[in-house]
Structures are given as structure tokens and as C-alpha cells.
Amino acid sequence: AQTVTQSQPEMSVQEAETVTLSCTYDTSESDYYLFWYKQPPSRQMILVIRQEAYKQQNATENRFSVNFQKAAKSFSLKISDSQLGDAAMYFCAYRRGKETSGSRLTFGEGTQLTVNP
């Protein structure tokens, strides 16, 4: 079974600074996806960024980028130029590869990010 671990229950960052959220996972599969989701108090889960395991290049979406270390099974999220609107709970998630059925998401425990003005 796949597991996802986020070891930082809470993180804080100053506005305009950079913060990195950590995630590790465990799987025996070679084809999978990894995601970071943002969940504000509205409860709406919003996809921030995704990474295909077969791609060596780290994904980037504007101020958000990941450091994907496949051998170490590590997948961290870097938020640059943090904004007040980035404050939320962040979840790391895993999904089996595209050719398999049962594409459920397996989530970590979450990291609560606070952005200080």
C-alpha cells in the first residue's frame, strides 16, 4: 500500500519570502503521479501542482515549484514570494499511474501554512 507522510504539521513564512513544505512517500510502483493540493478554510481542495514520476524535470507553476527526488521518494513544494492568499492547509498526494484503474488519491496529513504580513 502506498503511504504519504508530511512531517511538518505547521509552517510559517513572512510575506514575500520563500518557504518549503516537505513530503515523503512510499510505493513499490514506478508509474505514478504526485500532487500538492491547497485547502483554504472554505474546504475546497485546489490543485496547486502535479508531477509525473517518469519526468525527471521538476514541475513549476508560477511561484510554485517542486523538488522531486524519485530515489529518495521525496517531493517538496517551494513557494516563492509568499502572499497572504497562500495561507491554507497544504496536502501532498499520490496517485497510481495512468494505465491503472482505481486512481484514488492517497493524501498526507497536511501542513498548515501561515503567512505573516
Add this chain to the structure above:
Amino acid sequence: GAGVSQTPSNKVTEKGKYVELRCDPISGHTALYWYRQSLGQGPEFLIYFQGTGAADDSGLPNDRFFAVRPEGSVSTLKIQRTERGDSAVYLCASSLRDRGSYNEQFFGPGTRLTVL
């Protein structure tokens, strides 16, 4: 284009009662997922549908939980004889299809269930 909607937004019930939670997926999405998010935790998979059929219900915690999707669109999660431990946010997500090329899961705002 409407997103995934869930009703009710909040539901308070008494221990032992029966509840139904509804999910309206994005039009045209054939795959639908239910997750449960307990306080302070990440969502946990319950069940997913491909069309009308439950393709994987291995996440349902026990036989008090049941879900249907009779016409391949709206889904209802049903909980019998509710217990205080069932209190959680129930999230629904939909995607274009389940397998093949990557399809993003779009989440609804969830239903917060409180069992007194």
C-alpha cells in the same frame, strides 16, 4: 461551467440516525470519488464510480456506509445508524474518466457531518 456541488453544506444529526449526502459532479465527468476527511487529517478514499457502477468500494469503513450513482451523474452517500466517529467532512470529486491519460480530480466544497 459549474464545478462539483455538494449538499447539504452542513448536516447535524443524532447518533443512530440515517443520513444522505449528495454530490453533483461536473457535467460529462464519468468518474466520481468520495473521500472522508476527519478533523486535522488528510482526506481518505471511500469509494469511486466509473459511470453507474462502483468500481472500487474498498475504502468504505463498514456496511453502514453505502453509495449509489444510478444514472451515472449524481451520487448519494448513505450512512445508516450514524455514530459519533462518523463526524467528518465528506468530500466528493469528479474527473473526465478514470483510466487512460491523466485526468484531474475536481473537488466539491464538502459536507460537514456532525453526529451528536
